[in-house]
Amino acid sequence: MHPVLATVLQRLGLGVVTLFFVSLIIFAAIAMLPGDFGEAVLGQAALPETVEAFRKELGLDKPAWLRYINWVAAVLQGDLGTSFSGRAASGVDRSRDVVDLIAPRLWNTLFLAGITALIAVPLALFLGITTALARNSVYDRSVNAATLTTISFPEFFVAYVLIVLLASIWPVFPSLANVTPEMSFTERLYKCALPSLTLTLVIVAHMMRMTRAAIINLLASPYIEMAQLKGVSKAKVIVKHALPNAWAPIATVIAFNLAYLVVGVVVVEVVFVYPGIGQLMVDAVTSRDIPVVQACALIFAATYILLNLLADIIGIVTNPRLLHPR
Amino acid sequence: MTTDTENRGAKGDLLLEMRDIRISGFSDERWHEIIKGVDLTLRRGEVMGLIGESGAGKSTLGKAAMGYAQPGCKIMSGSIMFDGIDLVAASEADKRALWGSRIAYVAQSAAASFNPAHRLIDQTVEATVGHDISSDSEAKSDAVELYGSLQLPDPDTIGTRYPHQVSGGQLQRIMTAMAMSPRPDLIIFDEPTTALDVTTQVEVLVAMRDIVEQFNTAAIYITHDLAVVAQMADFIKVLRYGEEVEEAETRKMLAEPEQEYTKSLWSVRALEKPEDKSSEIVLSIKNVDAAYGNTVKVLHDVSIDIPRGRTVSVVGESGSGKSTTARVITGLLPPMSGSIEFNGETLPGALKDRTKDQLRRIQMIYQMADTAMNPKQTVGEIISRPLEFYHGLKGSQKHKRLVELLEMIELDESFMDRLPGELSGGQKQRICIARALAAEPDVIICDEVTSALDQIVQEGILKLLLRLQKEFGITYLFITHDIAVVTAISDEIVVMFQGEVVEQGLKSEILSPPHPDYTQLLLSSVPEMDPDWLDKLVDERN
Numbered sequence: 105m106h107p108v109l110a111t112v113l114q115r116l117g118l119g120v121v122t123l124f125f126v127s128l129i130i131f132a133a134i135a136m137l138p139g140d141f142g143e144a145v146l147g148q149a150a151l152p153e154t155v156e157a158f159r160k161e162l163g164l165d166k167p168a169w170l171r172y173i174n175w176v177a178a179v180l181q182g183d184l185g186t187s188f189s190g191r192a193a194s195g196v197d198r199s200r201d202v203v204d205l206i207a208p209r210l211w212n213t214l215f216l217a218g219i220t221a222l223i224a225v226p227l228a229l230f231l232g233i234t235t236a237l238a239r240n241s242v243y244d245r246s247v248n249a250a251t252l253t254t255i256s257f258p259e260f261f262v263a264y265v266l267i268v269l270l271a272s273i274w275p276v277f278p279s280l281a282n283v284t285p286e287m288s289f290t291e292r293l294y295k296c297a298l299p300s301l302t303l304t305l306v307i308v309a310h311m312m313r314m315t316r317a318a319i320i321n322l323l324a325s326p327y328i329e330m331a332q333l334k335g336v337s338k339a340k341v342i343v344k345h346a347l348p349n350a351w352a353p354i355a356t357v358i359a360f361n362l363a364y365l366v367v368g369v370v371v372v373e374v375v376f377v378y379p380g381i382g383q384l385m386v387d388a389v390t391s392r393d394i395p396v397v398q399a400c401a402l403i404f405a406a407t408y409i410l411l412n413l414l415a416d417i418i419g420i421v422t423n424p425r426l427l428h429p430r
Numbered sequence: 431m432t433t434d435t436e437n438r439g440a441k442g443d444l445l446l447e448m449r450d451i452r453i454s455g456f457s458d459e460r461w462h463e464i465i466k467g468v469d470l471t472l473r474r475g476e477v478m479g480l481i482g483e484s485g486a487g488k489s490t491l492g493k494a495a496m497g498y499a500q501p502g503c504k505i506m507s508g509s510i511m512f513d514g515i516d517l518v519a520a521s522e523a524d525k526r527a528l529w530g531s532r533i534a535y536v537a538q539s540a541a542a543s544f545n546p547a548h549r550l551i552d553q554t555v556e557a558t559v560g561h562d563i564s565s566d567s568e569a570k571s572d573a574v575e576l577y578g579s580l581q582l583p584d585p586d587t588i589g590t591r592y593p594h595q596v597s598g599g600q601l602q603r604i605m606t607a608m609a610m611s612p613r614p615d616l617i618i619f620d621e622p623t624t625a626l627d628v629t630t631q632v633e634v635l636v637a638m639r640d641i642v643e644q645f646n647t648a649a650i651y652i653t654h655d656l657a658v659v660a661q662m663a664d665f666i667k668v669l670r671y672g673e674e675v676e677e678a679e680t681r682k683m684l685a686e687p688e689q690e691y692t693k694s695l696w697s698v699r700a701l702e703k704p705e706d707k708s709s710e711i712v713l714s715i716k717n718v719d720a721a722y723g724n725t726v727k728v729l730h731d732v733s734i735d736i737p738r739g740r741t742v743s744v745v746g747e748s749g750s751g752k753s754t755t756a757r758v759i760t761g762l763l764p765p766m767s768g769s770i771e772f773n774g775e776t777l778p779g780a781l782k783d784r785t786k787d788q789l790r791r792i793q794m795i796y797q798m799a800d801t802a803m804n805p806k807q808t809v810g811e812i813i814s815r816p817l818e819f820y821h822g823l824k825g826s827q828k829h830k831r832l833v834e835l836l837e838m839i840e841l842d843e844s845f846m847d848r849l850p851g852e853l854s855g856g857q858k859q860r861i862c863i864a865r866a867l868a869a870e871p872d873v874i875i876c877d878e879v880t881s882a883l884d885q886i887v888q889e890g891i892l893k894l895l896l897r898l899q900k901e902f903g904i905t906y907l908f909i910t911h912d913i914a915v916v917t918a919i920s921d922e923i924v925v926m927f928q929g930e931v932v933e934q935g936l937k938s939e940i941l942s943p944p945h946p947d948y949t950q951l952l953l954s955s956v957p958e959m960d961p962d963w964l965d966k967l968v969d970e971r972n
Contacts, residue, residue, distance in 0.1 A: 324501075326542040333498060334530035334557035334608075348547035424546055424592045 119409045126405040144392045185395035213380040217365035220300040228308045232315025251309035263302045263375040281376040299376045307361040314357040318350040352419035359415035367404040446472040451508035466672040475646040479663030483884035487672040492618045492652045530557025534609035538621040540601035544593035551589025558612040576607040580637040599630035619651045627747035628955040657957035661964040701918040705937045708737035718768035741906040743916045746926035752909045790820045793866035797878035799858035803850045810846035816868040835864045856887035873905045913956040
């Protein structure tokens with residue numbers, strides 16, 4: 105087997121193991137949350153017997169280890185369980201499958217993350233490479249200052265500034281991004297303009313600065329001087345000689361930011377009333393809807409692990425020492 | 431010699447003329463003059479040797495011949511005329527058009543100067559194709575021919591490899607092919623063999639010299655090794671502190687150097703210690719096998735006896751296991767099998783199992799004095815550490831001992847409060863010697879302690895070590911790849927190759943024939959001051 109393939113498989117295996125440990129942590133953390141669903145739904149005035157009966161119905165009376173095993177076994181079969189909410193004490197069961205709750209929200213989140221990534225990643229790479237080329241020029245300094253500014257403000261502030269500018273003073277985009285499943289693609293895109301612009305401003309700085317630093321770091325290498333002394337033009341030196349050796353750190357920071365787009369954008373979702381998975385999780389935590397919280401946390405963890413794994417693999421396959429062993 | 435291209439003049443036409451060059455470098459918040467008004471004239475087909483110690487400015491001057499100043503340096507004044515083109519006034523674009531087409535550069539460390547991400551042949555022809563000198567396929571087939579004439583193995587396929595897949599000596603030859611690919615008028619060789627083992631150096635020198643002759647290319651050959659430059663250059667220019675010391679035709683320079691400084695450049699080679707036999711063994715390594723990470727075995731059945739109060743030199747090329755042997759003795763790398771006997775008792779293999787007294791009796795001095803000292807500690811603090819740790823000295827007692835130690839290494843009390851950064855390379859190595867002495871050891875292991883130093887400074891350090899041995903009866907295990915240093919300091923020699931001991935014996939026995947094959951190869955590869963040495967060697971080996 106090619107050593108790179110072996111390494112990749114090994115990393116994948118490690119990813120699965122990590123996910124298993126994360127599931128333990130998620131379950132333990134939720135089990136330790138104060139209060140319980142029964143009390144949250146029935147109110148503090150409820151009789152202890154009623155609460156007890158309700159708990160029994162939801163399976164919360166069983167010991168923690170049994171609940172964990174049941175949960176993991178179900179997840180392994182693709183069953184994320186049934187939401188607690190909608191289950192009223194009246195006896196009418198209007199609860200829904202967790203999958204049905206999460207799927208549309210996850211799709212919305214991935215849509216927003218995808219659009220943002222399509223804009224932000226190429227933009228960050230372009231800015232990073234050009235600022236490295238024109239190091240210490242006015243252009244370099246202004247790009248650095250601008251990106252630093254946008255990353256320094258809290259994301260809700262950037263969001264409100266954009267709303268004031270682009271939805272209120274010059275009303276080009278809508279301030280609400282309340283997308284629905286029936287919407288056409290272009291309409292969705294139009295609705296998503298401001299949230300994705302906000303997120304772009306938030307993540308570009310990080311990626312752009314890392315690209316710039318990685319390239320500048322390499323510019324001190326003897327092989328860069330050698331390329332210059334071979335008469336290779338400045339732009340070619342960076343694109344052909346520096347960039348191929350800089351992918352590993354750049355991929356890591358890109359993966360980190362993409363993961364943030366999936367798991368960390370709840371504030372932006374709230375500002376624009378965007379129905380993403382972040383909001384769903386926050387709501388679920390408030391209402392002690394344990395199956396939904398667990399499923400969301402697991403999805404977030406898997407996203408992180410998968411994206412970082414991808415960055416690792418990019419680092420491996422762009423390293424000729426690993427790709428072409430002696 | 432003949433020329434092969436119509437637009438190239440005969441040998442003798444003026445190619446490069448540098449007048450009153452002044453170059454400054456920016457460091458410590460101000461500009462320092464590195465090159466102080468040097469002239470240089472080179473004609474077509476000529477090879478000039480540029481020699482001097484580190485900091486003499488030879489590399490800076492060599493790059494200036496291309497009109498290039500490395501980052502942090504600036505050509506302040508003077509004129510550089512390359513075949514009628516004014517390189518000082520030329521724009522970056524004009525210079526880029528010359529670089530890699532008419533002027534090529536060969537760097538010191540081939541391993542660092544090839545881009546790890548691209549195949550060798552693509553890098554070889556990059557400049558030639560980039561400057562539209564020939565098409566990609568033409569340039570590549572020419573590169574294969576060049577690989578062949580540089581004696582590279584598998585010239586047809588070696589170019590498809592990546593830099594990490596070939597050896598250092600091969601990389602250096604491929605870099606020469608890269609420089610030669612556009613058929614330049616001038617090649618700057620910047621210490622091209624300094625990072626190579628002597629045995630590899632010979633092959634590379636022959637290949638470079640022949641190809642430069644073949645295409646009648648002019649060259650500037652930069653090195654600190656006089657014996658190497660003697661093989662390569664038609665004439666030699668000696669630099670010191672950014673100024674020219676003297677310039678002469680090679681044979682004349684070697685036979686009758688005019689300046690004292692030039693004479694002193696080969697002083698180490700003149701140093702020779704009479705050997706002294708001893709029968710009392712202080713340290714004995716018996717049948718040691720050692721490996722890194724239990725997989726890569728680097729020492730195979732190594733046995734070495736070290737007589738008390740004498741110097742045993744371990745020689746061999748990189749990867750022969752010299753430094754690993756030192757690590758085993760000090761306990762940094764416990765051996766897989768075999769034993770180490772010290773003063774008649776068996777030493778535990780691992781550092782943590784040894785007593786404080788055992789640790790004290792074996793000390794080590796490293797190649798890079800810079801990295802072996804804490805830059806934030808003063809000289810006094812550095813030397814105090816073993817005094818406190820091993821001998822528990824404090825206060826005025828400690829101070830008295832510190833002054834004594836500084837005296838031993840020929841430095842005065844005023845050095846006590848200085849930081850390593852304020853010292854010269856030789857002074858730093860002296861501090862490291864004092865630190866080892868402070869423990870009052872029986873044995874000091876010296877791992878390439880003079881390799882990073884200039885010739886004159888080397889001589890001072892070697893003399894100091896010899897004097898200390900005479901006064902205190904210290905035993906040295908001296909690890910080096912430099913045969914001149916071996917002659918200067920040793921009583922006995924151990925030759926190592928690929929993790930095995932080839933032979934061990936008195937200096938006179940090892941250095942005089944008959945030799946085992948490897949010793950013969952190693953000894954014959956050491957460059958001599960004779961300009962005909964390389965030719966003779968090539969004749970002998972063929």
